[in-house]
Structures are given as C-alpha cells and as structure tokens.
Amino acid sequence: xxxxxxxxxxxxxxxxxxxxxxxxxxxxxxxxxxxxxxxxxxxxxxxxxxxxxxxxxxxxxxxxxxxxxxxxxxxxxxxxxxxxxxxxxxxxxxxxxxxxxxxxxxxxxxxxxxxxxxxxxxxxxxxxxxxxxx
Numbered sequence: 001x002x003x004x005x006x007x008x009x010x011x012x013x014x015x016x017x018x019x020x021x022x023x024x025x026x027x028x029x030x031x032x033x034x035x036x037x038x039x040x041x042x043x044x045x046x047x048x049x050x051x052x053x054x055x056x057x058x059x060x061x062x063x064x065x066x067x068x069x070x071x072x073x074x075x076x077x078x079x080x081x082x083x084x085x086x087x088x089x090x091x092x093x094x095x096x097x098x099x100x101x102x103x104x105x106x107x108x109x110x111x112x113x114x115x116x117x118x119x120x121x122x123x124x125x126x127x128x129x130x131x132x133x134x
Contacts, residue, residue: 001104003123005126005129014098014099015098016043016098017043017098017099018038018039018097018099019046019047019091019092019097019099019101020047020048020102021101023051023054023057023103024053024054024056024058024059025057027102027103027104027133027134029057029103031102031103031104031132032063032066038101039101040070040071040072044097045074046074048088048092049077050081050084060076061076077091085121085125088100088102089122089128098128098129099128099129099131100122102131103133104132
C-alpha cells in the first residue's frame with residue numbers, strides 16, 4: 001500500500017532516494033519483495049536499521065547482499081532511540097530520502113490495540129510517501 005499524506009503530491013524527486021526500514025521481519029521482507037522495481041529504478045538506496053530486530057531474521061548486511069545480487073547498491077544507515085517510529089522518520093528525513101519502504105503491523109491485533117505500534121505512529125506522523133506491506 002502506498003500512503004501519501006493528505007494534499008501532498010509527489011515531487012520530481014519521488015522515489016529517487018528510497019529508504020528501506022529493516023528489522024528482519026516477515027512484513028519487512030514482503031515490503032522489500034514488493035518494492036524491487038521501485039528500488040531498482042532509484043538513484044540511491046539506504047537500508048535503515050535500528051531498534052528491536054527479529055532474533056532469527058536476515059540482517060541489514062544480508063539485505064544489502066540480496067540487493068547486490070539484483071544489481072542494486074545499498075548503503076546501511078543505523079539509528080538509535082527509544083521510539084523506533086520517530087527515529088525511522090527522522091533518519092529518513094536526515095538522509096534526504098523521498099520514499100520510505102517498511103513492513104507493517106507485525107504485532108498481533110491485540111498487542112496493537114493495547115499498546116499501539118510503530119506502524120500506526122509512522123502513519124500518524126509522516127509527511128512523506130510510505131510504501132508499506134503486511
């Protein structure tokens with residue numbers, strides 16, 4: 001799903017620099033797979049990683065190697081912070097990316113309802129286009 005903030009139209013730099021939020025989860029992997037054509041066409045690709053990662057999921061370095069097999073050069077950017085959603089958006093802006101690709105809603109429905117989740121905080125706070133996959 002492509003989310004564009006209300007009343008925003010993509011500018012000419014749309015998807016020229018793609019940031020991929022990576023935590024090794026199944027939804028993140030689906031987002032990577034569904035965005036390969038967009039990422040391949042980008043002039044610059046950054047893999048953003050930080051916060052809680054999947055214990056047995058692929059690392060950011062393994063994602064970079066996956067992209068390299070497909071002719072895509074990607075840099076890895078680490079971020080820190082107590083709120084991964086806020087840090088992910090801030091890092092995306094800081095590096096000048098024009099599209100963020102993320103996995104969405106990786107927690108159970110009950111957990112999301114009780115405690116909220118990073119996906120909802122990103123959707124509520126973004127002012128840039130985001131491509132999400134569950």
